Amino acid sequence: MDKNRLYWVLQVGGWLGFALVNLFFMSMDRGITAIQVGAYFSLATFYFLSTHFLRYTIKKNSWFEFPLEKLSKKVLNSVVLLSLVNMLAQIIINLAFDTLNLVMDTKPLVLLVNLFTSFLFYSLWVLMYFLFYFLDNYNSSLRYQAKINEIKLIHLRNQLNPHFIFNALNSVRALVDEDPAKAKSAITQLSNILRYSLVMDKHRVIPFGEELNTVRDYLNLELIRFEERLKVAYEIEPAAFHYKIPPMMLQTIVENAIKHGISNLMKGGIIEIKCNLGLLDDLYIWVKNSGQYKGDRSNKKKGEGHGISNTIERLKLIYGPRASFKIYNQGQEFVVTEIKIPKQNLILD
Amino acid sequence: MRALVVDDERLARKELINLLSNHDNIEVVGEAINVEDAKEKIEQLQPDVLFLDIQMPEKTGFDLLEELDHVPLVVFITAYDEFAIQAFQVNALDYLLKPIEPARLAETLVKLERKVEELKKEQIQEAGGPAKKLTLHDQVFVKDGDRCWFVKLSNVRLFESDGNYIKVYFDNNKPMIHKSLNALDERLDEKSFFRASRKHIINLSWVETIEPWFNGGLVVTLKGGDRIEVSRRQAARFKDLMSL
Numbered sequence: 001m002d003k004n005r006l007y008w009v010l011q012v013g014g015w016l017g018f019a020l021v022n023l024f025f026m027s028m029d030r031g032i033t034a035i036q037v038g039a040y041f042s043l044a045t046f047y048f049l050s051t052h053f054l055r056y057t058i059k060k061n062s063w064f065e066f067p068l069e070k071l072s073k074k075v076l077n078s079v080v081l082l083s084l085v086n087m088l089a090q091i092i093i094n095l096a097f098d099t100l101n102l103v104m105d106t107k108p109l110v111l112l113v114n115l116f117t118s119f120l121f122y123s124l125w126v127l128m129y130f131l132f133y134f135l136d137n138y139n140s141s142l143r144y145q146a147k148i149n150e151i152k153l154i155h156l157r158n159q160l161n162p163h164f165i166f167n168a169l170n171s172v173r174a175l176v177d178e179d180p181a182k183a184k185s186a187i188t189q190l191s192n193i194l195r196y197s198l199v200m201d202k203h204r205v206i207p208f209g210e211e212l213n214t215v216r217d218y219l220n221l222e223l224i225r226f227e228e229r230l231k232v233a234y235e236i237e238p239a240a241f242h243y244k245i246p247p248m249m250l251q252t253i254v255e256n257a258i259k260h261g262i263s264n265l266m267k268g269g270i271i272e273i274k275c276n277l278g279l280l281d282d283l284y285i286w287v288k289n290s291g292q293y294k295g296d297r298s299n300k301k302k303g304e305g306h307g308i309s310n311t312i313e314r315l316k317l318i319y320g321p322r323a324s325f326k327i328y329n330q331g332q333e334f335v336v337t338e339i340k341i342p343k344q345n346l347i348l349d
Numbered sequence: 350m351r352a353l354v355v356d357d358e359r360l361a362r363k364e365l366i367n368l369l370s371n372h373d374n375i376e377v378v379g380e381a382i383n384v385e386d387a388k389e390k391i392e393q394l395q396p397d398v399l400f401l402d403i404q405m406p407e408k409t410g411f412d413l414l415e416e417l418d419h420v421p422l423v424v425f426i427t428a429y430d431e432f433a434i435q436a437f438q439v440n441a442l443d444y445l446l447k448p449i450e451p452a453r454l455a456e457t458l459v460k461l462e463r464k465v466e467e468l469k470k471e472q473i474q475e476a477g478g479p480a481k482k483l484t485l486h487d488q489v490f491v492k493d494g495d496r497c498w499f500v501k502l503s504n505v506r507l508f509e510s511d512g513n514y515i516k517v518y519f520d521n522n523k524p525m526i527h528k529s530l531n532a533l534d535e536r537l538d539e540k541s542f543f544r545a546s547r548k549h550i551i552n553l554s555w556v557e558t559i560e561p562w563f564n565g566g567l568v569v570t571l572k573g574g575d576r577i578e579v580s581r582r583q584a585a586r587f588k589d590l591m592s593l
Contacts (some may be wrong), residue, residue: 065586153470163404166428174364225358266357266383266406 002138003066007055010128011048016122019044039097046089049117050082051125053171064133075130080204086118087111148342157285161255163255164222171225186224189217200247204318207277208243208283212236218251219271222258229268230258240275243283245341252307253337261291261335269333281323291329293335316338350374350465353390355381355410356402356426361447365400365426365468368451372458384408388416397465398446403430411497414490415526418536419483420499422464423490424457438470442499447572482538491517493524502541506571508533510548518575541588545569546580559591 018041026036057078062070096098104110168190175182175183196214200206219232254271262269269290278284308327315323322342330336352375356362363378368373378394381387383405391399399421404411414420425444441455442464471486483489485503493496500519507518510530513545516523523532534544551569558570567579579587 047420162429166447167361170361170428170449171358171450174360174367177367178360200450225360227359264406271565289452 006132008110010054015044015048015051015127018047033095038095039099042096043090046086046093047121047182050086050124054078054082054122054126064137072287076128079126079238081120082116082122083119086122087115090114090118103331108266113327152241161259162257164192164255168221169223171221175224182224182332183271186221189220192217193221197248203247205244206247207241209241211245215250215254215273218254220302222262226262226268229265230262231268231270233270233272235274237276239277240283240285243341245283245285246318249311249314249339250285251288252311253339256307257287257289257335257337259293260293261289265290278340283343285339285341288330288334290333291335292332293329311339350376350377350395350397352398353379353381353387353394353421354395354400355405356400356429357382357405358402361402363448366456368449369400371451372455374462375458384410384413384416387413391417391421396421398461399425400424402410403427405523410510411490411492416493420488420490422461422468423499424461433536456565463564483513483536484538485541485552490516490545491526493522493525498522498524500536502552503554505551507577508542508550508574543583543590545577545583545587549577551577553590556591559587561564 022269023037023038026032026040027091031104032099063074066074090099091105094105098303168186172183172186172190181263187334193214196210216234223230223232254273257271262271270288271290272288273288274288276284312325319342324338324340326336326338328336328338351566354362354365354369354377359382359474362382366377366380369377370433376397378396379390381390384407387399387401388490390396401410401413401423404423404593410425414423422442422523424442424486426443426447426449427572430445441458441479445457460502468486483502486501488499488501490497498519500517504519507516508530509516509518509523511525513527513529515528515530515533516525530544534550536543537550541553542550543553547582551571555571555573556569557572560568560570561579562568565581567584569577569579569587571577
């Protein structure tokens with residue numbers, strides 16, 4: 001049901017019920033008069049108007065955006081204030097219907113009981129109002145999370161580059177006659193990559209060594225395909241293996257290096273992967289490849305280039321401002337991609 | 350049938366040649382490793398058919414076709430490229446996906462053979478025409494943005510120069526190719542195509558009516574309604590050509 005309609009049904013129905021129930025018990029006790037009906041309906045109308053005014057205030061000043069502590073204080077204050085006003089209203093209503101008993105109705109105890117009763121009713125109202133709000137909100141935040149997951153999944157599926165897989169399989173098919181042993185190891189490497197890409201999305205970060213193994217498998221397969229046109233070099237500081245990094249990140253960078261670098265060069269080129277620790281124990285990962293980075297412009301047309309923005313986004317989500325990503329040209333022949341991964345903290349897994 | 354295999358990867362070429370070696374009706378006369386290499390070998394070997402990989406370094410298979418004057422039959426090969434497949438599905442003779450399925454390749458070869466037969470018949474019919482010139486039966490490859498076509502020259506009614514480009518008019522399309530009208534004029538068979546003016550070359554088989562115009566010029570109306578002015582200098586030649 002529409003949220004606004006639900007509110008009106010509950011608001012009207014609730015306070016009407018309040019008046020009727022009160023009148024019912026009153027009639028059981030000492031019979032019912034027109035004056036009592038008028039008085040109780042007036043009181044219910046006052047409740048109706050005052051709570052509606054509270055809702056208006058809550059919405060207008062967007063109380064839902066306040067932190068919990070501030071929100072509770074505000075709500076408590078307003079409930080107390082409304083109860084006081086309500087207590088006065090009861091006196092005025094009695095006065096209007098000429099049922100005011102000056103001696104009885106101004107006794108502190110009676111006033112206190114009236115105050116407390118209206119406090120209870122207002123609290124009940126506030127409780128229900130906020131309960132509905134938070135339940136509804138919880139629902140929509142679940143939907144939001146589902147959407148995010150879906151987007152992530154699409155991203156991941158795109159990352160598993162079909163062009164690479166089919167080319168690799170094609171090379172392997174040719175290798176079966178030429179070098180069966182090499183063909184066998186290529187099949188193993190390909191299945192390693194496929195398996196890794198299927199399971200890795202369960203983790204925010206994984207040990208550096210696991211990612212590096214995948215990258216090695218990947219580059220070995222590309223070496224089969226490009227042969228003498230691709231040269232690969234690694235320079236990994238042993239300390240790097242103590243770090244954890246986001247899965248598929250280095251892999252994506254290396255894949256881009258092949259796709260936009262090596263595969264566009266007739267003579268081919270090099271890929272160098274270098275990892276070492278910075279002064280503050282941050283892990284620096286450099287990937288240097290032949291080619292030139294031309295910025296996002298040239299890629300936009302084909303819907304590519306979201307590899308980079310995706311990487312930046314992921315680093316930001318996981319490490320906040322402590323990680324960094326850079327891509328720049330080194331001279332006329334090389335592109336360098338640099339990632340800084342901050343020293344690990346414990347809450348990451 | 351004589352085939353040229355164009356792919357930058359040695360293993361991919363080897364795999365395809367290996368698959369083709371199972372068929373007697375096709376002979377692989379050469380391999381090319383990039384667009385420049387392919388251009389030379391096409392010139393030199395005159396293959397009937399190209400097995401052409403689309404993704405190659407620096408220049409793609411499409412670039413190669415655009416640079417060729419005379420386009421042989423083409424079978425495209427790609428590992429994975431949805432857009433390219435969409436683009437050439439309607440126009441190309443066929444396309445193959447890597448890794449190539451032997452049964453699928455056999456089908457392609459049947460289609461190829463049929464097409465080659467057809468072309469031979471056409472060529473016999475117009476025997477005596479000067480070799481090396483583009484006749485109505487030749488096809489050109491035209492790419493405009495994401496779309497591409499193999500167009501038979503008999504379907505092209507008009508070439509119009511536009512800066513460094515030529516607009517090619519056929520059906521309801523007029524994509525541009527990067528060429529000069531003079532260079533094209535030299536390559537076209539003068540029996541079928543006529544240089545009407547500095548800006549236009551018309552296909553004579555599309556001419557519907559001819560009317561006199563100012564200064565001794567002519568206006569030609571093509572089937573489909575395009576009206577083209579023939580300059581005074583060319584008008585005399587045109588009259589000679591059209592009269593018995």
